Amino acid sequence: MRRGSSGSALAEFEQIYRSNVGAMTAYFARRCADPQTVADLTSETIVRAAGAFGSFDPGRGTARAWLFGIAAHVYAQYCARAANGRDAAVRLAGLGELPVDEIDELADKIDAERAGRELIERCSQLPALERGAVELVDLDGLTPKEAAVALGVPRGVLRMRLSRARARLRKEHHSHE
Amino acid sequence: MSKFEDHLWREVVRQHGPDLEPAPPPRAKRWRARPRVLAGTTLGLAGMGAVVALVLGAAGSSPAFAVTPHQDGTVTVKILRSEGIAPANARLTALGVRARVVQVATGCVAPYALTPRSIAAKPGGIKWWVHVQTRINPGKIPAGRTLVIAAWRAGGRVAVVVDRAVAGAPPVCLPPIPLTCPSRVAGNSGNSGSSGSAPSPTVTSGNSGNSGNSGNSGSGLRPAGSNRAPTPAHFKSCQVVQRPPTSGNSGNSGNSGNSGS
Numbered sequence: 001m002r003r004g005s006s007g008s009a010l011a012e013f014e015q016i017y018r019s020n021v022g023a024m025t026a027y028f029a030r031r032c033a034d035p036q037t038v039a040d041l042t043s044e045t046i047v048r049a050a051g052a053f054g055s056f057d058p059g060r061g062t063a064r065a066w067l068f069g070i071a072a073h074v075y076a077q078y079c080a081r082a083a084n085g086r087d088a089a090v091r092l093a094g095l096g097e098l099p100v101d102e103i104d105e106l107a108d109k110i111d112a113e114r115a116g117r118e119l120i121e122r123c124s125q126l127p128a129l130e131r132g133a134v135e136l137v138d139l140d141g142l143t144p145k146e147a148a149v150a151l152g153v154p155r156g157v158l159r160m161r162l163s164r165a166r167a168r169l170r171k172e173h174h175s176h177e
Numbered sequence: 178m179s180k181f182e183d184h185l186w187r188e189v190v191r192q193h194g195p196d197l198e199p200a201p202p203p204r205a206k207r208w209r210a211r212p213r214v215l216a217g218t219t220l221g222l223a224g225m226g227a228v229v230a231l232v233l234g235a236a237g238s239s240p241a242f243a244v245t246p247h248q249d250g251t252v253t254v255k256i257l258r259s260e261g262i263a264p265a266n267a268r269l270t271a272l273g274v275r276a277r278v279v280q281v282a283t284g285c286v287a288p289y290a291l292t293p294r295s296i297a298a299k300p301g302g303i304k305w306w307v308h309v310q311t312r313i314n315p316g317k318i319p320a321g322r323t324l325v326i327a328a329w330r331a332g333g334r335v336a337v338v339v340d341r342a343v344a345g346a347p348p349v350c351l352p353p354i355p356l357t358c359p360s361r362v363a364g365n366s367g368n369s370g371s372s373g374s375a376p377s378p379t380v381t382s383g384n385s386g387n388s389g390n391s392g393n394s395g396s397g398l399r400p401a402g403s404n405r406a407p408t409p410a411h412f413k414s415c416q417v418v419q420r421p422p423t424s425g426n427s428g429n430s431g432n433s434g435n436s437g438s
Binding site for chain 2: 010014017018021022025039042043046047048050051052054069070073077098099101102105106
């Protein structure tokens with residue numbers, strides 16, 4: 001199944017944007033403590049999604065899963081660039097430096113995601129796929145089906161990895177008590 | 178939505194609205210129900226209201242380019258009109274892609290010539306190898322270099338082809354160049370502009386020596402005994418040499434050609 005009429009592509013994309021931009025911002029706020037970086041990564045994700053919207057096929061998964069897949073890719077590239085000491089975030093040309101009120105807004109969001117950031121830190125010892133599964137389902141609120149699409153793995157594999165990751169985290173938690 | 182989210186949306190629409198613009202309807206369908214389509218379009222535009230206004234306000238007209246990042250990190254560059262080159266470059270810069278679209282222009286003086294892959298970069302030249310878009314992988318551009326994408330007008334469209342990654346600033350234009358295959362022309366100077374031993378209507382139409390460019394014709398650029406036009410693979414072993422048209426007899430309009438046998 002393909003997307004609806006191309007004549008309303010902008011309206012469709014706006015709807016997807018408005019429904020998911022909060023979750024996208026939170027996704028990066030859990031991973032970065034700098035408001036400008038959160039803004040840059042969110043904008044990069046949205047720009048990529050706008051560019052690839054023509055090839056988005058709702059039959060293969062929800063828009064939310066599709067966007068999280070892009071966000072995960074953007075974040076992985078950001079980490080790779082940061083590891084290489086290169087300019088880590090690509091800035092949307094018109095976005096520029098954020099005004100103070102928007103920085104405050106994002107700083108609040110980053111603060112609100114503190115618990116999520118701690119969980120992500122605890123997950124850092126997990127294998128990448130298990131970590132991704134826990135983050136997307138337990139932190140970002142995706143369904144296992146959506147998380148499977150975002151991570152590009154079969155649903156059964158995702159469920160198995162998710163279950164295994166939760167068990168490991170529980171075990172680790174009990175051992176600390 | 179928060180102020181940041183509103184701000185971001187405005188910028189996305191301003192800069193990338195054209196990417197989301199509906200594609201023009203196929204030409205074949207337009208004539209069939211012309212009156213209805215026109216009426217429908219008018220009503221449709223009125224009904225779409227602010228959303229359409231945003232797109233038209235951002236673009237002003239149909240988009241002249243498309244730079245599309247993909248999930249795998251690659252980027253597709255498409256130039257629909259020459260005016261799209263500058264904004265396409267701005268978009269590539271905004272995306273952090275070290276690539277630049279450079280227009281092929283007659284009379285341009287550049288520090289280097291095109292590679293053999295860009296052989297079709299001759300105005301009015303070979304039409305069997307025209308790409309209207311190209312997909313590049315920014316991750317594979319060597320550090321400190323900028324990938325040059327040559328663009329030229331071809332048959333009412335703008336063709337693009339990846340040229341090379343250059344160190345330092347990329348050229349502002351590229352010249353359409355005479356091409357020879359030194360390893361294949363030994364001892365054979367050609368009659369310029371005319372076909373060589375294996376003429377091809379497709380090739381000779383672009384290399385007839387009438388367009389102010391030297392031509393390449395002859396078996397050196399095609400499989401022996403084949404009447405098919407050469408493919409890009411045939412140019413892989415062909416070196417581009419930029420030199421004055423001295424060899425052979427001059428042909429039509431003083432342009433030299435190279436024909437090998």
